[in-house]
Amino acid sequence: MAAQTIHRARSNSFPLPSRPNPLVSEIEEHLNRLRDFKAMSTSSPISHK
Known part of the structure; x- marks a missing residue:
């Protein structure tokens, strides 16, 4: 038998x-900072005139 x-x-x-x-x-x-920026940008829409 092999060991x-x-x-x-x-x-x-x-x-x-x-x-x-x-x-x-x-x-x-x-x-x-990136997470905060993303949270701000998705929660408050910015309207461009």
Whole structure:
């Protein structure tokens, strides 16, 4: 009988940074501004004369 080999996979998880990346905060801020802009543009129609 052939011997069976068991392969166990390990995950390559990266440690969380102790302080948040400033670039992530900047991107989140821009996304929030875009969401606010979208909410304003869909809730109040602008009429062009």
